[in-house]
Amino acid sequence: MTTNTYIHGIGMTKFGTHEDRTLKDLLLDASRQALEDAGRPKVDAVFVGNFLAGSMSNQEILGAIVANDLGLGFVPTAKVEGACASGGIALRQAVLAVMSGEHDTVLVAGVEKMKHAKTAEVTQAINAAMDTDSSEKSAGLTFPGFFGVLANRYFHETGASKKHLAMVALKNRENAMNNPLAQFSKATSLEEIMNARMITEPLGLFDCSPMTDGAAALVISRKPSGIHIKASSLVSGPTQMQDASDLLSIPAIGESGRRAYEKAGLGPEDIDVVEIHDCFSMTEMIAIEELGFFPRLEGWKAVEKGLTKANGEKPVNTSGGLLSRGHPIGATGVAQIYQLVRQLRGDAANQVEGARIALAQNLGGTGSYSAVHILERV
Amino acid sequence: MTTNTYIHGIGMTKFGTHEDRTLKDLLLDASRQALEDAGRPKVDAVFVGNFLAGSMSNQEILGAIVANDLGLGFVPTAKVEGACASGGIALRQAVLAVMSGEHDTVLVAGVEKMKHAKTAEVTQAINAAMDTDSSEKSAGLTFPGFFGVLANRYFHETGASKKHLAMVALKNRENAMNNPLAQFSKATSLEEIMNARMITEPLGLFDCSPMTDGAAALVISRKPSGIHIKASSLVSGPTQMQDASDLLSIPAIGESGRRAYEKAGLGPEDIDVVEIHDCFSMTEMIAIEELGFFPRLEGWKAVEKGLTKANGEKPVNTSGGLLSRGHPIGATGVAQIYQLVRQLRGDAANQVEGARIALAQNLGGTGSYSAVHILERV
Numbered sequence: 001m002t003t004n005t006y007i008h009g010i011g012m013t014k015f016g017t018h019e020d021r022t023l024k025d026l027l028l029d030a031s032r033q034a035l036e037d038a039g040r041p042k043v044d045a046v047f048v049g050n051f052l053a054g055s056m057s058n059q060e061i062l063g064a065i066v067a068n069d070l071g072l073g074f075v076p077t078a079k080v081e082g083a084c085a086s087g088g089i090a091l092r093q094a095v096l097a098v099m100s101g102e103h104d105t106v107l108v109a110g111v112e113k114m115k116h117a118k119t120a121e122v123t124q125a126i127n128a129a130m131d132t133d134s135s136e137k138s139a140g141l142t143f144p145g146f147f148g149v150l151a152n153r154y155f156h157e158t159g160a161s162k163k164h165l166a167m168v169a170l171k172n173r174e175n176a177m178n179n180p181l182a183q184f185s186k187a188t189s190l191e192e193i194m195n196a197r198m199i200t201e202p203l204g205l206f207d208c209s210p211m212t213d214g215a216a217a218l219v220i221s222r223k224p225s226g227i228h229i230k231a232s233s234l235v236s237g238p239t240q241m242q243d244a245s246d247l248l249s250i251p252a253i254g255e256s257g258r259r260a261y262e263k264a265g266l267g268p269e270d271i272d273v274v275e276i277h278d279c280f281s282m283t284e285m286i287a288i289e290e291l292g293f294f295p296r297l298e299g300w301k302a303v304e305k306g307l308t309k310a311n312g313e314k315p316v317n318t319s320g321g322l323l324s325r326g327h328p329i330g331a332t333g334v335a336q337i338y339q340l341v342r343q344l345r346g347d348a349a350n351q352v353e354g355a356r357i358a359l360a361q362n363l364g365g366t367g368s369y370s371a372v373h374i375l376e377r378v
Numbered sequence: 379m380t381t382n383t384y385i386h387g388i389g390m391t392k393f394g395t396h397e398d399r400t401l402k403d404l405l406l407d408a409s410r411q412a413l414e415d416a417g418r419p420k421v422d423a424v425f426v427g428n429f430l431a432g433s434m435s436n437q438e439i440l441g442a443i444v445a446n447d448l449g450l451g452f453v454p455t456a457k458v459e460g461a462c463a464s465g466g467i468a469l470r471q472a473v474l475a476v477m478s479g480e481h482d483t484v485l486v487a488g489v490e491k492m493k494h495a496k497t498a499e500v501t502q503a504i505n506a507a508m509d510t511d512s513s514e515k516s517a518g519l520t521f522p523g524f525f526g527v528l529a530n531r532y533f534h535e536t537g538a539s540k541k542h543l544a545m546v547a548l549k550n551r552e553n554a555m556n557n558p559l560a561q562f563s564k565a566t567s568l569e570e571i572m573n574a575r576m577i578t579e580p581l582g583l584f585d586c587s588p589m590t591d592g593a594a595a596l597v598i599s600r601k602p603s604g605i606h607i608k609a610s611s612l613v614s615g616p617t618q619m620q621d622a623s624d625l626l627s628i629p630a631i632g633e634s635g636r637r638a639y640e641k642a643g644l645g646p647e648d649i650d651v652v653e654i655h656d657c658f659s660m661t662e663m664i665a666i667e668e669l670g671f672f673p674r675l676e677g678w679k680a681v682e683k684g685l686t687k688a689n690g691e692k693p694v695n696t697s698g699g700l701l702s703r704g705h706p707i708g709a710t711g712v713a714q715i716y717q718l719v720r721q722l723r724g725d726a727a728n729q730v731e732g733a734r735i736a737l738a739q740n741l742g743g744t745g746s747y748s749a750v751h752i753l754e755r756v
Contacts, residue, residue, distance in 0.1 A: 001479070024511045046614075053506075054459075055433040060506040061461050064746035067614040068509075068621065074633045076612035077747070078467045079459040081432075083439050089456045093471060099478035101379070128431075128438040131446075133402045234454035236424075236445040243446065255452045368442035369455070 002263055005098045007227040007375070008105070009038025009219035012338045015326030016183040017115045018213040023057050026215040027111040028069055030331075034107065034217035035070070041219065043070075044103035046077040049090030049110035050330035055125045056117055066109060076103075083129035084279060085364030086110065087216070087333025088234070088371030094220055095232045104222045110335070111215035112328035122211055126329075129365040131239045144208055146241055146366045147280040148200040153247045154285065155202070160300035162202050165281040166193040167303050169206040169323055172278060175310055176320025179339075179349035183212050183326030207281040212326035216334035218341075224378075227344050230357075231263035231374040237367040244367075248297065250283075252370035253290035253361060260359070260372035261292075268292035271374070272355040273343045274314065275336035277363035278321040284308075287361055288316060291372075310350035318343065318350035333362035333371060344377040380641055383476045385605040385753070386483070387416025387597035390716045393704035394561040395493045396591040401435050404593040405489040406447055408709075412485065412595035413448070419597065421448075422481035424455040427468030427488035428708035433503045434495055444487060454481075461507035462657060463742030464488065465594070465711025466612070466749030472598055473610045482600045488712035489593040500589055504707075507743040509617045522586055524619055524744045525658040526578040531625045532663065533580070538678035540580050543659040544571040545681050547584040547701055550656060553688055554698025557717075557727035561590055561704030585659040590704035594712035596719075602756075605722050608735075609641035609752040615745040622745075626675065628661075630748035631668035631739060638737070638750035639670075646670035649752070650733040651721045652692065653714035655741035656699040662686075665739055666694060669750075688728035696721065696728035711740035711749060722755040 011033025013026050021029075027048070035043070048062040063077025082089040087110030094106040114122050123142060130137040154160055170190055176182035188206065196204040220229065237252030238244055245251075261267055268291055276291070278284035285299045293314050294302040302308060308316040319325045319339035322332060340358035342348035348355075355377070362371045389411025391404050399407075405426070413421070426440040441455025460467040465488035472484040492500050501520060508515040532538055548568055554560035566584065574582040598607065615630030616622055622629075639645050646669055654669070656662035663677045671692050672680040680686060686694040697703045697717035700710060718736035720726035726733075733755070740749045 022511050024509070051438065052432070054430070054503075055436075057510060058433075058502065058506045059510045060429065060459055061509070061617060061743050061746045063460060064614040064617050064743065065509055068617045068746070072614075074613035074615065074630065076470070077460070077614045078471065078612075081438055081457040081459060082441060082455070092454070093456065093474075096471075096478040096480060097474050099480065100474040101477060102474060124436065125432075128436045131402070131439070131443055132435060132437045133400050234456075235452035236442040236450075236455045237452065239439060239442050239446045252452065365439050365442065368439045368446075 003095050003099060003229045003232055004222055005095050005220045005229045006225040007218060007341055008221050008225045009034040010338045010341045011037060012181055012216040012335055013214050014181050015212050015214035015328060023053055023059055023111060023113040024065055027062060027066060027109055030215035030217040031066055031070060031107060031109045034219050038219035041105045043072050043075060043107045044105050045075050045097050046107045047090040047094045048079045049087035049333060050079055050112060051081060051083055051086050052112060052125050052329060057113055082369040083364035084329050085333060085362045085369035085371050086330040088362030091373060092232050092234045092371055095229060098222050106220050108334060109215060109217040110331035110333060112330045113213045114211040115213045134240045136241055144200040144203055147282045148203050150247055151202050151282040157248060158297045158300055162194060164300040164303050165207050166190050168281040168284050169193050171309055172317050172321040172323040175318050175350050176324030179320050179325060182320040182324055183210060184324045203280055209279045209322040209327040212328040214326060214328035214331050216331045216338050218334060218337055226377060227341055228376045228378045229373060230376045231260040233259035233263060234371045236369055239365060239368045241366060250286055250290060250367040252367045253287050256370035256372040257291040260374050264374045270357050271359045273318060273352045273358045274316045275319060275339055275360045276316050277361055278317055278323050291361060315352045318348060336360040336362060340375055344375060381473050381477060381607045381610055382600055383473050383598045383607045384603040385596055385719055386599050386603045387412040388716045388719045389415060390559055390594040390713055391592050392559050393590050393592035393706060401431055401437055401489060401491040402443055405440060405444060405487055408593035408595040409444055409448060409485060409487045412597050416597035419483050421450050421453060421485045422483050423453050423475050424485045425468040425472045426457045427465035427711060428457055428490060429459055429461055429464050430490060430503050430707060435491055460747040461742035462707050463711060463740045463747035463749050464708040466740030469751060470610050470612045470749055473607060476598060476600050484598050486712060487593060487595040488709035490706035490708045491591045492589040493591045512618045514619055522578040522581055525660045526581050528625055529580050529660040535626060536675045536678060540572060542678040542681050543585050544568050546659040546662050547571050549687055550695050550699040550701045553696050553728050554702030557698050557703060560698040560702055561588060562702045581658055587657045587700035587705040590706040592704060592706035592709050594709045594716050596712060596715055604755060605719055606754045606756045607751060608754045609638040611637035611641060612749045614747055617743060617746045619744060628664055628668060628745040630745045631665050634748035634750040635669040638752050642752045648735050649737045651696060651730045651736045652694045653697060653717055653738045654694050655739055656695055656701050669739060693730050696726060714738035714740060715751060718753050722753060
């Protein structure tokens with residue numbers, strides 16, 4: 001079924017490096033912006049998406065901190081975790097809270113602070129999104145390693161090459177250059193991307209999302225507004241690579257898309273603008289296929305034709321995506337909605353003319369979670 | 379309003395030290411028991427309460443792990459965190475998920491594994507339940523320190539003494555001796571408790587809940603069963619000691635109780651059996667007052683009269699409580715419900731004759747969260 005929830009306000013900090021600001025400072029900043037944008041409504045509950053604050057900042061109880069520091073009173077709050085999908089899952093819980101009839105207006109925020117730590121520490125912390133009891137994790141599999149294997153297999157099965165991944169990265173960088181909140185605004189070239197330092201064969205530096213500090217927030221309500229949350233879906237999928245029946249499918253993405261389309265009574269052809277979880281360039285390639293925008297194993301052809309550019313027939317990641325807008329993990333799923341609301345309001349970076357229906361897809365782990373939200377301008 | 383949810387199954391591992399079992403093993407064990415007890419229903423969603431697995435076991439994505447390893451398919455799952463209230467909050471999210479109409483049957487699990495780490499590491503990890511930006515945390519305040527201050531103030535304001543706290547600890551140990559799943563089953567005496575090693579003045583070793591490994595799980599459903607979740611409430615409160623207007627009140631406990639009573643259409647006098655969050659003996663003392671079982675600043679008199687014993691007029695922590703059943707943080711709120719369901723079914727450790735209405739109260743931080751659930755045998 002569709003939801004009875006609407007988006008009333010959005011907020012977002014700049015994504016990037018915030019040496020002088022704490023996790024809490026970022027979280028409260030985005031939350032205050034969203035509340036201001038919504039006209040300072042009475043808030044009935046708070047959900048915060050976050051992945052690493054416990055292990056990397058010795059800071060949990062983020063829900064209570066928001067309620068306390070913003071003076072919201074005795075409202076129910078919680079932190080929600082589902083690896084890189086934490087933000088999308090937090091929105092999903094907020095939607096359920098409104099649908100339950102217990103709450104009218106809910107604040108959703110996502111936050112992460114990663115740049116204060118060494119890369120090796122972050123890599124270790126992020127590996128909490130793998131199953132510790134599995135042989136894969138103990139054997140040294142990392143997330144770049146996983147998506148690198150998929151990319152090699154994709155090249156083997158299709159006519160795609162490293163150039164097509166570079167075209168994804170270049171498109172997202174070009175989009176980010178118009179987004180003042182994005183982490184990266186420096187121009188680059190296909191050549192620079194293809195020759196960049198190798199991270200894990202065949203993925204180079206530009207094929208991998210960066211470490212990022214940042215926060216984003218939303219206010220949703222049962223009270224109608226101009227933007228309806230037409231569908232909210234969340235699914236869990238295999239937590240281990242060895243459970244995958246097909247290396248070129250991430251089943252959670254496809255299933256979350258099908259469920260969302262069914263709830264919304266829409267299909268992929270109806271979507272005007274998309275934010276996809278491009279943690280790696282290869283992930284965007286698979287996701288545009290899983291979500292039905294392009295046929296299986298043919299996403300690379302669409303990329304080659306420029307169909308996913310902001311002015312293409314299916315604009316993907318007009319924000320710059322995880323690759324160039326940045327990926328403060330718990331904030332990412334919320335920031336996707338921020339960009340789509342701007343699109344539906346008509347004042348986005350890389351505005352898609354007349355955008356009316358928008359889809360966000362947020363991935364956790366190697367396919368352990370996928371959350372999809374479909375928004376409609378009403 | 380009341381809820382339309384019922385409890386169909388319960389499961390719990392022994393609480394204590396599980397050197398040879400992983401976090402996942404404990405989590406799946408309790409979950410399988412609950413599913414078996416519920417008659418192996420189709421599960422539509424999973425919520426896992428957990429606090430420390432990211433920082434202490436490098437393991438997140440617990441929701442997806444449960445779905446994957448139990449073969450539940452593409453069900454939505456999430457981990458929920460609210461410090462020591464994580465388990466109660468997970469149940470609350472499951473109740474909202476059923477009330478939303480999106481899900482019929484939901485698995486709720488809570489888990490923690492702490493005994494593999496050194497005490498100092500655990501203390502550090504647990505301090506994530508304080509506000510890192512506050513001067514209190516950087517000044518060295520810990521949880522025993524916080525509750526120690528409250529105890530000293532309580533002694534100052536009332537006629538209570540260390541003996542009354544010891545009586546709480548002794549009662550809970552005596553209850554635990556009849557609970558085969560409890561961490562501690564060794565008999566003790568008031569004298570031993572009062573002379574035990576000091577942790578923080580005036581709280582000795584027996585006044586403080588232990589480090590514990592363990593897991594608990596529940597299956598709830600819209601389909602009626604013999605046990606109705608009559609009320610579910612969750613509130614956030616002050617996250618810092620300096621925000622407390624009164625050292626002898628933990629406002630979140632009182633407010634969560636009042637909201638639950640209102641939803642249930644009941645009062646404290648209607649409750650037959652109680653599980654309270656006795657992270658310290660002093661916390662139980664305050665909670666029995668905040669929940670309206672005894673007048674403010676007079677809980678110690680009730681304890682002295684034995685009114686909170688299993689055969690008293692208001693039996694509290696018949697499981698042994700956090701102090702003696704043990705406190706595997708994320709599991710605690712779920713284990714409270716486990717004990718109360720056993721009470722309502724009539725086969726509990728320290729069975730209260732004819733128990734029909736039960737209340738669980740689960741605290742997070744120094745009062746950052748309090749969740750209350752009221753169950754009724756129908």
